[in-house]
Amino acid sequence: MRFAEICVHVAAAALSLSLATAQTIAQINGNRFISPYRNQNVFNVTGLVTATGPNGLWIRSTTPDSDIRTSESIYVFGRxxxxxxVTAGDVIVLDGLVSEYRSSAAYLYLTEITRPTNVQVVSRGNPVKAVVLGKQDTSPPTEQYTVLDEGDVFALPNNASQISTANPVLQPWAYGLDFWESLSGELVAVRGASAVAKPNSYNETWITGDWRKTGKNSRGGLTMTAGDANPEAIIIGAPLDGTDNPTDIKLGDQLADVTGVVYQQFGYYYILPLTALSVTESMSPTLPPPVSWTSKGNCNKITVGQYNVENLAANSTHLPSIAQHIAYYLNSPDLVFLQEIQDNSGPTDDGxxxxxxxxxxxxxxxxxAGGVSYAYTDIDPQNDQDGGQPGGNIRPAYLYNPAVLNLKTNNGINPTTPGTVLDANAVYPGPNLKYNPGLIDPSNPAWEDSRKPIAAQWETVAGDKATLFTVNVHFTSKGGSSTIEGDPRPPVNGGVDQRIAQATVVGDFVARILAEDQAAAVVVAGDFNEFAFVAPLETFVNVSGLVNLDDAAGVAAQERYTYLFEMNSQELDHMFVSPKIAGSPGGRPDLKHVHANTWVSYAEQLSDHDPSVARLDIC
Known part of the structure; x- marks a missing residue:
């Protein structure tokens, strides 16, 4: 199991010749992230054994101090x-070397005592009580991670400082990382535990307990909002008794009480439980109800869907279920923005x-599945140039109901067949598009190894032949990011500079449409791989002049999520609309995030993204 990785690290500690006698465990830990006794030998360290693991044990001071910044417990690594x-309940005394260990330079250090010698048992059978987190004893902060983030965990520049270098004095009442560090090595208990995520591939699950939480959504998760990335959650790792945590935990599941030790590994603070997690109750209903909105078939009430279908190929086993999601849960929108449509051979790199x-x-x-008979349009990418699963050639694509919408014919302006355009689109007077559909500046360096957005111009079939402009995007991924609880502060937001460039290119294009007609109906939607309150999308709104549809539709901040990652319910998939749509005389637009994937277990999800659907007046 992953916990065993620590067994390789002893040689990494530099052995100091200096000797020091630590009078208490609290003195060894100190009131900062890095021990003041780092690389020093300590003697006669006395502690109560609270838990044992395969490669060491945890001890708690028998003479605690009154400083909440200094942990009274520590991990002893070594046989x-x-x-x-030696078992839990024994009071032992030992000598050893104080070490700071991490398996990556991007992680925080774990303070521990290594190479234990002269171990003696002083007494046995002593009571072992866990520190109860929450109302009884102590609660974690709910918004900020560390003073080094200066109030914004997504601020630029990233990696402006490192905890290991600055080594700030802990403020556990104010900052999440400080709180968990002040409990490092401690045996703790979580009452009223609930899951705020699904298990990762190692069966580790983020939870909260009976303490104050911010950003709690109606399903029991924690939604990330501006200035609040939810440090009150903690990940539960591999049980110390060698059992396995459940693999089918779902968002909002209620769990039996958890008891375990606070630990630092793989870039996060963990609780390593004494026994496996156990689900006591799940949320109901299992799946959300389908959207009941219906299209009027004209410009007054156009329905628009958005869905990242996660590497969908012609032979994908999840294709029929994705189709059912669109037909049933989204109620067959008039227009559907899709991302991650793969080529006909899927992830086979065959050209x-x-x-x-x-x-x-x-x-x-x-x-x-009972849905409408859609037409579709897309533009083939150049082979192996747009990122994603190797050989898959993922791209954005549109489905549309030809009884309601059609691609507008721009009076002979189109010089080529839709689907073959690889040069830059343009906005002509009218406004009209040079190519329909067409790629937006595909040779721009902003799109290197990334999907090129497809712009299109639509016309309603019925009524006044209203025009709608759309851009379907899939911005570059967050690959290369550091963990939100890691050493670099603010954390590295992988690809952020490229997403800013992409947001600027698309924003400029939209601004040109609105410059031609400030009352134009425009929708930009897709997988932006970013949050609405972070620089790329703030740039996009400022440059484009569009409005976040969540704001226009009045979606509550805590219900804005389409994706689960680490401890956070978060929104990577967005719709932005022109002022004409946002402030329509026909009334406020409608928007619903349909949690068909985030609510189910990992094995049951069809995509790692939820779809969304909107109802808009584009007249």
Whole structure:
């Protein structure tokens, strides 16, 4: 199991010749992240054994101080002589070397005592009580991680400082990392535990307990908002008794009380539980109800869906279920923005780039599931140039109901067949698009190894032949990010500079449409791989002049999520609309994030993203 990784680290500690006698465990830990006794030998350290693991044990001071910044417990790494049996409840005394260990330079250090020698048992059978987190004893802060973030965990520049270098004095009442560090090594208990995420691939699950929480959504998760990235959650690691945590935990599941030790590994603070997690109750209903909105078939009430379908190929096993999501849960929107449509051969790097078979299979399955008979349009990428799963050639694509919308014919302006355009689109007087559909400045360096957005111009079939402009985006990923609880502060937000460049390119394009007609109906939607309150999307709004549809529709801040990552329910998928739509005389637009994937177990989800659907007046 992952916990065993620590067994390789002893040689990493530099052995100091200086000797020091630590009178208490609190003195060894100190009131900062790094021990004042680092690389020093300590003697006659006395502590109550609170838990044991495969490679060491945890001890608690028998003479605690009154400083809440200094942890009274510490991990002792190394084997105790086989001639000596040590169990929880024993008071022991030992000598050792104080070390700071981490397996990556991007992680925080774990303070520990290594190379234990002269271990003696002073007494046995002593009571072992856990520190109860929450109302009884102590609660974590709910918004900020560390003073080094200066109030914004997503501020630029990233990695402006490091905890290991600055080593600030702990303020556990104000900052989440400080709080968990002040309990490092401590045996703690969590009452009223609930899951705020699904298990990761190592069966580790983020939870909260019976303490104050901010950003709590109606499903029991913690939604990330501006200035609040939810440090009150803690991840539960591998049980110390060798059992396995459940794999099917779902968002909002209620859990039996958890008791375990606070630990630092893999860039996060953990609780290593004494026994495995146990689910006591799950949220109801299991799945959300379908959207009941219906299209009027004209410009007054156009329905628009958005869905990252996660590497969908013609032979994907999840294709029929994705089709059912679109037909049933989204109620067959008039227009659907899709991302991660793969080419016809899927993740086989064979030079195939066309996705007509994939899209044909999807529209056929939607109709079989009771949905409308869709038409589709996309633009083939250049082979292996747009990132994503190797060989898959993912791209954004549109589905549209031809009984309601059609691609507008721009009076002979289009010089080429839709679907083959690889040069830059443009906005002509009218406004009209040079290509319909067409890529937005595809040779711009902003799109290197990333999906190119597809702009389109639509016309309603019925009524006044209203025009709608759309841009379907899938910005570059957050690959290369550091953990939110890691050493760099603020954490590294991978790809942020490229997303700012992409946001500027798309924003400029939209601004040109609105410059031609400030009353134009425009929707930009897709997987932006970013949060609305972070620089790339703030840039996009400022440059484009569009309005966040969540704001226009009045969606509550804590219900804005389409994705689960670490401890946070978060929104990577967005819709932005022009002022004409945001302030429509026909009334406030409607928007619903349909949690068909975030509410179910990991094995049951079809995509790692939720779809969304809106109802808009574009007249």
């Amino acid at each position: 105790i002589p086989s001639s000596l049996t 195939v780039v066309s996705a007509n078979a994939t899209l044909e299979a999807l529209v056929t399955a939607i109709e079989a």
